[in-house]
Amino acid sequence: MRQRLVVIGNGMAGARTVEEILARGGDFDITMFGDEPYGNYNRIMLSNVLAGIEDEAGIFLNDLSWYAENDITLHTGVRIERIDRYARMVYGSDGSTTGYDKLIIATGSSAFVPPIKGAHVPGRGYHQGVFVFRTLDDTRAMIRYAKEHERAVVIGGGLLGLEAARGLQNHLGHVTLVHAAGHLMNTQLNFQAGKTLQATIEQKLGIDVVVDGMTTEILGKHAVAGVKLADGTVIDCDVVVVAAGIRPNTEVAAVSGLVVERGIVVDDHMRAMDEEDIYVVGECAQHRGQVYGLVAPLWEQAKVLATNVCATNVSAPNVGAPNVSGTNVSATNVGGTNVGGTNVSATYHGSQVSTKLKVAGVDVASMGLSQPERDDDELLEFAEPKRGVYKNVIIRDGRLVGATLVGDNSKAMALIKAFEKGLPLPDNRAELLFDLGGPAAEESVDDMPDDEQVCNCNGVTKGALKACVDGGCKTVSGCMDATRAGKGCGTCKPLVQRIVEWANGGSVEEDPAASYYVPGVPMPKSELMAAIRRHELKSVSSVFATLGGDEDAKSKMGLASLLKMMWAGEYVDERDARFINDRVHANIQRDGTFSVVPQMKGGVTTPADLKRIAEVAERHGVPMVKLTGGQRIDLLGIPKEKLPQVWADLDMPSGYAYGKSFRTVKTCVGSDFCRFGVGDSTALGIALEERYQGIEGPGKMKLAVTGCPRNCAEAYVKDLGVVAIDGGKWEIYVGGAAGAHVRKGDLLATVSSPEEVIVLTGRFLQYYRESGNWLERTYAWVPRVGIEKIRAVVVDDAEGIAAALDAAMDAAVGAYRDPWKERAEPATPGQFRTSLPLTVLPQVPVRA
Amino acid sequence: MKPIGSVHDIPLGEGRTFAVDGRMIAVFRLRDGSVRALSAVCPHRGGPLADGQIDLKQVVCPLHLYAWDLATGCSLSGQDPVTSYPVRVDDDQLFVEV
The missing domain is CATH 3.90.480.10 (Sulfite Reductase Hemoprotein;Domain 2)
Incomplete structure (x- = not known):
């Protein structure tokens, strides 16, 4: 018999968890109970409904047909009042009893209303004109009432209060925001950031903000007439919205004997304490002392929970044993969650909470600490009050432990990534706060119109990418393949990634293929090279046959390049592996x-x-x-x-x-003729080209040699650029670019002779050829590997491989043949036959 | 079916264009020895499909790297389809039906 799964709560957490369970093939009889009389909607979007940006229909995530299609029994408007953990039954407010084998509690939270005199009318609920901002019904009631009134006071200057204030402005003339703490959003922002936000809210939006304002009383006999603060101030108003925070809904758990502190206490498997078959997810769950009120942790929890629920849904009695039948655990490996390879049980380790949003129309991002805590924490701070911009980052032991952005979210994604993944930070810390000569600032995906062109090479719009995701493609590389976005010059790839993430609701499925050297052989480059050496694979077809299974047209060129690099003269050339150019x-x-x-x-x-x-x-x-x-x-x-x-x-x-090969060495006139030249750049450029002509690599290699730092040959923006400096020395810059991407190269070394330049150039290029990913130009490879590491290998021989790199380059140079000699006899039949009707093709005689 | 030439006119794993009854047809010789025939002109920007790289399933146009299914002519990257033609090899002779 199928196991019965009962879910208490039909909000974002409950429904998302059920989706995750279905995605894992979980085979249950599912019954869901929802307090509200609707399907599942996106609560976050209620602010937009209030602000009139979105209509109600647009915020539903799962409409009623979804429940029917997935065979889920949904009881709306029914509140579960008690759980009998021993009889495995839940009791509903409608008198119903429902048995379960597995139970998920996803009751969410409710608005918290502080004890303010006059907020309630005995026996009638809230005083007329007093609202909370939590549900669709709250929102509807608020809009209806506000339209007929003049002045509103919002109590609470957190995220929700700010959104409520902004939204109410659409419906009535005047809004005052009253906040008990000393600055807005005080749980996320420090004082200065809060003040910056306040100034913008007051000046740009015209909302009055009162901080340090403790509301003590709501005035008015029949309906609201004003609020009174602790210092005696009275603010006249006819609408009051209480947005002073939320509290987890734990009553049903508490009365049923589950462990409840601030929330319902769960272990790392998202199970209620000491309960085998009761799980908890979302805002009502307390994990390792934390209760989360944001959506990202909820998603991570839902994945872990779903994996565990499915893993226990086995017919065999030995529940503890690993069993993967019918379950899919590989998808759950996001953020703080971690799913072991052999053990199907997933564990949740808490979430690094970061947010990036528009609060009342103002960009705000915050993560981790809002100000330094220890003496040796590094703090970088930037304030530009006139533009309403405040930014800070807090660094501890070289890792980002906190950041705040107000009024300018352009660096938010990069900071969130660095924060969540603990990435190494740039030496020049200012790069964390500003784009210094990098690609253009990121714009918010949300703000982009659907018809905005994202990929300017292949003409792909944001809307096309969204449609692709909606059509079922959940990975960045999948969407890039399907639309060809990001497949031109490649500069838009980060933006494509962000749009795909956005369209997926913030998360994308990790595409394992993203790490492969080429899509058709499932290995990263180093592993692939080791396998090629081990099996002595010298042709592209032998690589597919031995390592990849089916041959793949899109992988052939990359493999051909790699094999030629590895085997030089021994490479077995198959012409079909070459791109037409080659x-x-x-x-x-x-x-x-x-x-x-x-x-x-x-x-x-x-x-x-x-x-x-x-x-x-x-x-x-x-x-x-x-x-x-x-x-x-x-x-x-x-x-x-x-x-x-x-x-x-x-x-x-x-x-x-x-080709994806050594292209050219651009030079200036140098010392022969130029009155400024300090080095013979033309001679060195010719020598470099003479030696390294035609060498193939992961991407094209453009070089330059310039005779003085005036840099007429643009050596600072080449894959490798050499600059003569006074005193007979030469500087070598690497990783520069001035194409779709503009980057000044990093100084690799300063040497004293052209001979040294030639040797280091060969060694650098060989190191790039061996470790660069297919189509990864040096401007991406150098920062990825790090100039220090490259210098250690190429200049200081710290890994002892310099001699091997030099020898490999010698072999490649030795194997060079001028391809244009291949002309007397075609290499293949019809090698130079036209493929298009530019001229008359050999006509086949037509027989009647 | 019309004879259009020897299968050896096409190197293994590549394509060549033939004009048959005024139509431009790209014939591909797959590495498993089988042959496929598609309309020779890429519907995206007129690229020469016979110059594209292939595997057992698809041809990738050399100009902008859009892909088409060799058997059906359907686009694998959201473009218009190309016509596919029946083609066979008989005693090393290529025959195509237009």
Whole structure:
């Protein structure tokens, strides 16, 4: 017989937990009891309903049909009054009795109304005109009443009170916020942050704020006429909203003999103390002394609870034994929760609470401490009262332990990540508070219109991403694959991630494939390389056959690059593993033609070469001749079938303007001619290009050498840039970029000779080739690995692998062959046959 | 079905374009030895599908990396479908039906 699962509470916690149980294939007869007469709605959105931004229909999470579809019996408007833990029965306010095998208590909280004289009328409930702000009915009643009245006082300057005040402004003329503490949101914010918020609320929104205001009495005989504060002040009003906090609903647990302190006490399995079959989730649960009032911890709790409930739902009597039948535990590994690999029981370890929201229209984010607690805590603080901005971060032992943002949430996501994951922090702490030359500031996803274009390369809007998530795609990489968002230049990937997270309600499923080197072989790069070496896999097809199962078109190019890097001359080249550019050694253009860029080392050419290029361009009617950003000459619009002839006529080596490979070394005139030059940049640039030409890597590698710090060759923004400085020295910068992403390179080393530059360049590039992820440019790889680590390996040989890196690079250099020599005989049948009707194709004779 | 050439005109794991009755058809030779035929022009921006990389299921257009199912011509990335044509190999000869 199926086990009976009873859920007391049909709010966000109860319904979410049931969803998680269903997602794990939990097989129960489910009955839910809801105090309110509705399906499950998003309580957080009540502020929007009050503010008129959202209508009621828009906030429902599960309408009644959801319960029917999932075979859930829902009793709305029924309050459970008692649990008989021994008979396993719950007793409803309607006189019903319902038996259970597993019970989940998700009763949530109620509004807390402090003992204020006049708040209640004996026998009638609240005084007429007094409201709390907790349920949809509260909200409706408040709106109805407010529309017919003039002045409101909101008691409570926390999150809820601020939202209520802001919302009421839509319905009546004047709102005063009365707060008992010395500053607004005092549980989350420090004094200065609270004051900044207050100034914005008063000046921008026109809400009067009274702090240090203890409300002692609500005045008015039949209906509310005003409130009186402890200092005797009287504020006239005809509506009062009490938003002084919430209290967990624990009555049913307490009368039924469960352990109740502030909330219903649970263990790490989300079970009520000493109860095998009773679970508790959400705002009514007290875990390790903490009661949470935010939604994120609730979600984590729901996952743990669902995993455990499903794990115990087994037919075998040995409950303690691991059993995964019908359950899915792998999905639960979020934040503070942790699910063991072999043991199906999940445990909750509490949540790091962080919030990022708009409070009454003002951006506020807070996490952890609001001010330093210990003498050696680092505090960074920034205040710009005129703009209503306050920010701080608190750092302890190199980790972020608290942060507050008011009026500017642009750094919120980064801070929350650093806070929750304990990430290492930048040496320049100011980067925590400001974007210093990085990508543009983050905007709030919520605020973005649906038709705003997110991916400017592939024209994907926020709405398209949301539709993709709504259509069932729950991972970032899945949405990127489906929409191609973030698959162009890649700069929008962080924003795509945030939108997918937002559309998923704040959490995304971890995509295990995100760590794979290529999607088709389930291994990160280091593991993949070890397996390739162990099995001596020298061709792409052998990698799929041995490690990956089915071949995958989207993985071939990355594998080809990796194998070529690893095996150099021993690599078994399969042409189908190459991208078209690498099959025909030219860059495909929008019309299917190709561009041809001959090598021009260091950007230095000769009249003879120029003449030859000009003659070839003329002879072949090249539609466009253009200078590239890398100081070369580009012949554009060459049909595929003409490539071999063009190369033959040019008789120059390939400039590699098409591959994920070493591209070019841009140089300035240097000391030969320039009156400022302090080093021979052209000679060094040519030497570098001579040696490292055509070397493939995880991404393209653009270099530069400049003859003095005036930096005419833009060496600071190259994958590797060399700058001559006075005294015969050379600085080497790495990880720079000036494309879709702009970054100044980090100084790797300062050396005394061009020879050292050449050696360190090879070693750096080889280290990047071996550890960079596929398509990860150095501007991402260098900060990921860390310049200190890279310097230790490349310059100081701290890991003793310098000689091996040099040897591997030597082998790669030795294996170089100019691909444009591949022209007399095609490497494959029809290698240069046109694929588009640019010219007449070989016509098949049509037989009648 | 019309004969369009030898299967050896197409390297293993690649595609080549053929003009048949005025239609541009990309024929792919999969690594398992089977063949597939699709309309040669990518419906997104006119890219040459025969220049795309393939596996046993899909072809990826070289221009913007959208993917199509080799067997059905359905887009795997939210684009319009391409026409798929019946194709077979008989004694190393390729035959396609248009």
